[in-house]
Amino acid sequence: MAREITQAIVNGILVGGVYALMAVGLTLIFGVLDIINIAQGVLVILGAYLSYSLFNKAGIDPFLGLLITIPAMFIVGVVIHWAFISRLRGGERTSMTLLVTYAVALIIEGILSRIYGADNVQISPRYVNSSVRILGFYVGWVYIWGFILAVALVAVIYALLYRTKFGRSVRAVMQDETAARLVGISVNRVAAFTFGIGVAATAAGGVVFGETNAFNANSGYDLISRLLSIVILGGMGSVGGALAASVFMLTAESLVTIWQPTWAVAVYYAALVIVLVYRPTGLFGRKAVRAQ
Amino acid sequence: MTALLRTEGIMKAYGGVQALNGAEIEVEEGTVAGLIGPNGSGKTTLFNVITGYERPDAGEVWFGERAITGLAPDKVFAAGIGRTFQLTRIFPRLTVIENMLIAAQAKDRPRNLLAWLGRDAWTHHRKHALELLEFVGIAGHADVLAGSLSYGQRKLLELAYVLVADPAVVLLDEPAGGVNPTLINMIADRIRLLNAEQGKTFLLVEHNMEFVMGLCSTITVLESGATVVSGPPDIVRTDKRVLDAYLGADLDEEDEPVVDGPVVDEPVSNEGNGR
Amino acid sequence: MAKGGGLVVLIVLAVLFPQVYSNPSVVNYGVFAMIFATAAVAWHVFSGNTGYISLGQAVFYGSGAYAMGIAARDWHIEGTAVFELLPLCAAVGAVIAVPFGLIALRVRRHTFIVITIAVFFIFQLMAFNFWFTGGSQGLDSPFLTWAPVPYYQNFYYIALACTAGAVIVAWLVGRSRFGLQLRAIRDDEDRARGLGVKAMRVKLSAFVMSGTITALIGGVWFYFIENVQPQTGFDPLFDLTLVLMVFLGGFGSISGAVLGALIIEPLSLWMNAQPAFTGSLSEVMLGAVFLLVVLFMPRGIVPTGGELITKLRTRGRPAVVPATTIGPLSASSGPSANSVSSGGAR
Numbered sequence: 001m002a003r004e005i006t007q008a009i010v011n012g013i014l015v016g017g018v019y020a021l022m023a024v025g026l027t028l029i030f031g032v033l034d035i036i037n038i039a040q041g042v043l044v045i046l047g048a049y050l051s052y053s054l055f056n057k058a059g060i061d062p063f064l065g066l067l068i069t070i071p072a073m074f075i076v077g078v079v080i081h082w083a084f085i086s087r088l089r090g091g092e093r094t095s096m097t098l099l100v101t102y103a104v105a106l107i108i109e110g111i112l113s114r115i116y117g118a119d120n121v122q123i124s125p126r127y128v129n130s131s132v133r134i135l136g137f138y139v140g141w142v143y144i145w146g147f148i149l150a151v152a153l154v155a156v157i158y159a160l161l162y163r164t165k166f167g168r169s170v171r172a173v174m175q176d177e178t179a180a181r182l183v184g185i186s187v188n189r190v191a192a193f194t195f196g197i198g199v200a201a202t203a204a205g206g207v208v209f210g211e212t213n214a215f216n217a218n219s220g221y222d223l224i225s226r227l228l229s230i231v232i233l234g235g236m237g238s239v240g241g242a243l244a245a246s247v248f249m250l251t252a253e254s255l256v257t258i259w260q261p262t263w264a265v266a267v268y269y270a271a272l273v274i275v276l277v278y279r280p281t282g283l284f285g286r287k288a289v290r291a292q
Numbered sequence: 293m294t295a296l297l298r299t300e301g302i303m304k305a306y307g308g309v310q311a312l313n314g315a316e317i318e319v320e321e322g323t324v325a326g327l328i329g330p331n332g333s334g335k336t337t338l339f340n341v342i343t344g345y346e347r348p349d350a351g352e353v354w355f356g357e358r359a360i361t362g363l364a365p366d367k368v369f370a371a372g373i374g375r376t377f378q379l380t381r382i383f384p385r386l387t388v389i390e391n392m393l394i395a396a397q398a399k400d401r402p403r404n405l406l407a408w409l410g411r412d413a414w415t416h417h418r419k420h421a422l423e424l425l426e427f428v429g430i431a432g433h434a435d436v437l438a439g440s441l442s443y444g445q446r447k448l449l450e451l452a453y454v455l456v457a458d459p460a461v462v463l464l465d466e467p468a469g470g471v472n473p474t475l476i477n478m479i480a481d482r483i484r485l486l487n488a489e490q491g492k493t494f495l496l497v498e499h500n501m502e503f504v505m506g507l508c509s510t511i512t513v514l515e516s517g518a519t520v521v522s523g524p525p526d527i528v529r530t531d532k533r534v535l536d537a538y539l540g541a542d543l544d545e546e547d548e549p550v551v552d553g554p555v556v557d558e559p560v561s562n563e564g565n566g567r
Numbered sequence: 568m569a570k571g572g573g574l575v576v577l578i579v580l581a582v583l584f585p586q587v588y589s590n591p592s593v594v595n596y597g598v599f600a601m602i603f604a605t606a607a608v609a610w611h612v613f614s615g616n617t618g619y620i621s622l623g624q625a626v627f628y629g630s631g632a633y634a635m636g637i638a639a640r641d642w643h644i645e646g647t648a649v650f651e652l653l654p655l656c657a658a659v660g661a662v663i664a665v666p667f668g669l670i671a672l673r674v675r676r677h678t679f680i681v682i683t684i685a686v687f688f689i690f691q692l693m694a695f696n697f698w699f700t701g702g703s704q705g706l707d708s709p710f711l712t713w714a715p716v717p718y719y720q721n722f723y724y725i726a727l728a729c730t731a732g733a734v735i736v737a738w739l740v741g742r743s744r745f746g747l748q749l750r751a752i753r754d755d756e757d758r759a760r761g762l763g764v765k766a767m768r769v770k771l772s773a774f775v776m777s778g779t780i781t782a783l784i785g786g787v788w789f790y791f792i793e794n795v796q797p798q799t800g801f802d803p804l805f806d807l808t809l810v811l812m813v814f815l816g817g818f819g820s821i822s823g824a825v826l827g828a829l830i831i832e833p834l835s836l837w838m839n840a841q842p843a844f845t846g847s848l849s850e851v852m853l854g855a856v857f858l859l860v861v862l863f864m865p866r867g868i869v870p871t872g873g874e875l876i877t878k879l880r881t882r883g884r885p886a887v888v889p890a891t892t893i894g895p896l897s898a899s900s901g902p903s904a905n906s907v908s909s910g911g912a913r
Binding site (some may be wrong): 084 | 618620622656671672673674675676678681682684685686688689690696803804807810847848849850851853854855857858861862
């Protein structure tokens with residue numbers, strides 16, 4: 001029993017790292033741009049399908065394929081922002097972005113459904129099923145690579161935000177759009193870029209998700225509902241919160257799966273409800289980001 | 293005469309900045325009092341503390357015999373203290389008369405579910421509201437969306453609807469700010485009228501010296517969060533400390549009008565509205 | 568007044584519709600249109616008035632449907648007696664709305680939307696997994712021994728009655744003190760609170776009303792199509808379709824909600840019936856139409872149309888009387904000739 005539990009915890013942490021990557025993209029987009037990107041889930045699936053096609057048609061290893069898929073998803077993000085989101089104006093902008101990205105998600109899902117059909121697929125390079133024994137526990141290689149990838153990418157994003165001129169512009173826009181404009185920052189460009197980065201993270205998430213789960217075009221719903229719960233739990237806009245919440249939720253789900261697989265995903269919602277009753281702004285809330 | 297509205301030793305800090313440092317003010321019943329001070333002296337913060345939009349770190353706010361420190365804004369309003377906002381906060385998508393009715397309904401608890409859902413209680417509220425709109429001169433726009441009013445008209449609307457609930461004390465946050473001279477005179481006139489005929493007590497924050505000196509019987513000067521001097525206009529206008537506060541220590545001529553930008557006040561609650 | 572006359576005409580048309588077009592497949596459009604019109608008006612009662620966009624109405628819709636199905640099955644009710652269960656559906660909606668609202672309404676507007684989405688998924692999950700909901704097979708409704716033509720006609724009138732009821736409730740709310748408080752909350756919740764409006768109470772009441780009506784019409788829908796499953800009762804596209812209808816017709820107005828439903832639902836049904844349109848394409852279309860409306864016609868048909876008509880009617884006359892002239896002059900100018908407000912703002 002204890003062994004199962006520990007295995008579940010280990011899995012939870014590793015998978016949590018991967019979800020963290022996707023959640024960080026989502027929370028970053030909100031924290032910086034006040035955009036709630038409902039399409040994040042289906043974009044992960046898009047990334048997964050891209051990796052899948054590259055692997056099956058061109059034999060490119062999915063992780064290597066990231067060199068292609070990350071820029072590709074970045075461009076997708078920039079285009080979505082430019083075409084739809086940048087046109088939104090007015091006081092209720094955040095709510096509107098939610099609706100708009102929801103609509104975009106539907107469109108992407110419909111297109112993917114058309115192209116790939118309804119059957120479940122999975123990305124399966126040779127190493128998908130192999131694992132390594134560490135201290136008596138089996139740890140899948142995919143998870144390890146995925147975890148390393150997640151950590152690396154989050155580190156890159158952090159470095160981008162806090163060590164580069166561009167990152168400074170992003171943080172300026174986040175704090176005061178008008179002031180940023182006044183010092184010559186092109187807010188639209190910064191916004192598009194940031195959105196692109198948030199979406200590019202889904203490419204990486206897509207690879208690992210696609211290798212560890214059977215998926216089809218509809219998998220986006222389940223994914224986005226988890227990501228949203230994670231992000232709200234951690235506090236919308238808080239990167240640290242997203243990390244902590246991802247690991248926590250995935251571990252919790254992993255543990256619940258031991259007893260009751262069908263209800264495992266209810267963990268998310270239960271946690272969400274509990275947190276919202278006592279702390280409506282989530283565990284870390286908006287202030288954490290601004291303070292960083 | 294005991295003061296109707298009084299603060300004692302109010303302290304309020306934001307992060308490292310001490311916005312209010314022992315601010316004290318006393319407003320006698322039936323007077324028009326002024327609160328002035330250079331930018332950043334804490335005038336709006338003091339207003340916010342008095343009306344419950346902010347909690348002080350220390351100190352007390354007295355309304356008559358009652359301590360109202362830390363009461364929520366709606367309780368302060370219910371107690372009889374009305375206030376306007378510097379950046380007019382009206383309901384833009386409601387009509388002018390509807391804006392008035394919202395303020396009116398606060399004092400009139402519905403007796404039962406039917407009253408809440410129904411419209412009957414409105415009639416006398418409506419009449420009263422129209423009279424007030426007439427008083428400030430915008431009755432003609434009663435059915436217009438408040439958001440389409442000009443800035444000056446909005447100021448008049450704010451004045452009207454702070455009066456709807458018939459508060460004992462009216463706090464006006466820069467009533468003359470950004471408004472043309474004819475309108476300024478009209479507003480001053482209305483304040484004088486209300487004060488003379490109904491004995492209403494007023495406390496205004498203002499940058500417009502002419503306005504304040506001409507209207508107020510007592511003026512309190514705030515600087516760096518503390519009260520520098522308080523008294524009738526003649527005393528205050530020639531007090532060296534006041535001139536120092538406004539103009540810097542070297543000049544000691546008659547005060548010039550101080551030109552400042554508006555101070556932005558933030559809503560306190562983090563729920564609901566907009567974002 | 569022209570408005571009143573127009574309303575009477577519409578009502579007459581609505582009532583006569585199935586008499587004139589008695590073909591069941593045509594009346595079918597009418598039934599669904601009325602069902603969605605009811606749901607759209609219910610959406611408006613809460614979201615249109617407070618500005619808190621709810622994407623969780625399907626929670627009530629599906630719950631109402633399941634409530635009826637479960638009750639009919641467990642209490643062995645059949646035939647027209649099943650309609651007596653409708654108040655139960657409404658009650659279920661109300662009961663769910665209270666805790667739902669208490670949690671969801673404490674947060675900022677955009678978080679609220681996300682929570683409604685989360686709750687929606689919770690309910691879909693429960694529908695799949697609870698023992699009494701029939702799992703992925705769902706529930707079938709009991710028999711109703713009506714011949715085809717009267718079947719569709721009767722359901723049409725029932726749905727029409729629901730729509731009428733919803734419109735009346737929404738109209739009463741709109742002109743009441745309660746409605747004014749809701750709209751004040753929409754404009755500036757903090758200020759409204761500061762003026763003594765009990766925001767939570769007011770929002771929750773509207774939310775419960777909205778949920779009750781939606782659950783009721785969900786029950787009607789269930790009995791009409793004779794089946795409910797987790798993915799049809801709790802359909803992720805349901806709410807987005809509602810929002811699209813309301814936005815298209817005009818956010819913030821009852822007539823806009825009804826109009827939007829009457830336009831979109833028949834269109835959507837027709838498209839889905841065409842062989843060329845498979846399931847995935849309807850999703851794409853819904854998303855695309857939604858984007859078009861939101862980006863290019865954000866205020867919808869009713870207000871934009873209203874403004875257009877007002878513009879045409881008052882060509883040449885000045886708009887709002889400028890207020891720099893005060894005192895005696897303003898008293899004589901009376902209510903302004905035209906303004907943005909005289910369009911379909913209510």
